[in-house]
Amino acid sequence: MKKTFVYVAFSVALLAAACGGNNQSASKDNAGSSTAASDEKKPSENPSYDPKRGEGKFTHVDVAATLDPKMADAGEKVYQLKCSSCHKTTDEKLVGPGWKGVTSRHTAEWIMNFVTNTDEMLNKDAAAQAQLEICLVRMPNQNLSDDDARHIYEFMRKNDGVK
Template identity: 60%
Template sequence: MSLFIYACSSNNSEKKADRTYAEESAPAASDPNAYDPHRGEGKFDKVDLGDKLDVAMAEAGKTIVDLKCASCHKMTDEKLVGPGWKGVSERRKPEWIMNFITNPDAMLDKDPELQAQLELCLVRMPNQNLSDDDARKILEYMRQNDGVK
């Protein structure tokens, strides 16, 4: 699964110790068709991560990643077919990650940063038809990869 075209060449190194994310202005709430760059396009509006890493969930996420994602993504910042995943859980909100995992087509069609990354990576992420539960496990594995304990 080619998960994060966004990270393909991004060198954004914002620290997320306080779990805040990129300061972008969200679209006006009165425009239901506006794309929200903080949460992406999909059903996830709020993802509760908890204070600590769920190790069992991260291990299950690794199993899914090894099966569906590792052929295109490395857990480092190195590009393979798609971008490396290092730091992605620090650069993006969990809602955005979950929405991209479960709804990549709409995200690629609407997110200007993803469209720019697509020009660099040259391969559109396929929809792997992952469940919400699988997406959450992958997110937890990404968090583990980024040093969350």
Template identity: 55%
Template sequence: MKLKLFCIACCAITVALYSCGNSEQKPPPSNETAETSPTEPAPTPAASGDAKGVGKFTNVQLTHPLDEKMIAAGQQTYDIKCASCHKTTGEKLVGPGWKGVTDRRTPEWIMNFITNTDEMLNKNAEAQAMLEICMVRMPNQNLKDEDARAILEFMRKTDGKN
């Protein structure tokens, strides 16, 4: 019974993290510990006021190059909490595949969704649209901010970011 609930929760998280649509939003390049790469494209303006989602994350600073320690921690969390519902490819499992999510969503939106799942699904138009398409509500995994940031870094790595 616990395994079933865990699998359902993981699937719902995966669905919530990834958009089933084809939004062309590009996360704004920013920096946590190093300067932003001059070859990075300019950020694409958000299509709506929902680009950052609902939650405390309003300015997520990204590292350039990627932080290998965060990637390893993110992959470990993915393996434990996300892999049962999400693939890192575009293939749908229970939830949508993660391929390209960092191109479709801003870092703030992704982190707000991971850490503030219920409110995002209740108040964010993009999350609600995704829920209508995917038909599975992602459960709140009660991840710490550091875990969510590590998952984001892992997502960036799987999307081929540098």
């Protein structure tokens, strides 16, 4: 029994370490940057909750009809570093849900608010709570920059077949 407890505790600590992390080398590239509520309000003053955009500072994200390959490549690097241990690019669940089709189910604002404001989204958003009930594991805060979030979204679009 004691060995099982130690094994479980070690596994949980290992998973938290693998999924967590501080992004010290956040990209300062403003290409394709999004318009956040910080343009109109202080960052601590988020607009009222909207289920289509979720809870967070992203109120409008400019998304081109075609893929930005540079952003998608940057997003793939972030995915490999911070996301791939829990998410597959298929519809298969790993620890968290698979990413296939996610850009058709959620808006850019919702996805970017979720990856940058995970705890608040899990506390307030019905769609995020439904995923939590399926996966049974809260996504840890990955400390993603706004640019990282935008790049990941573009990688998700590439994964969903946007050309």
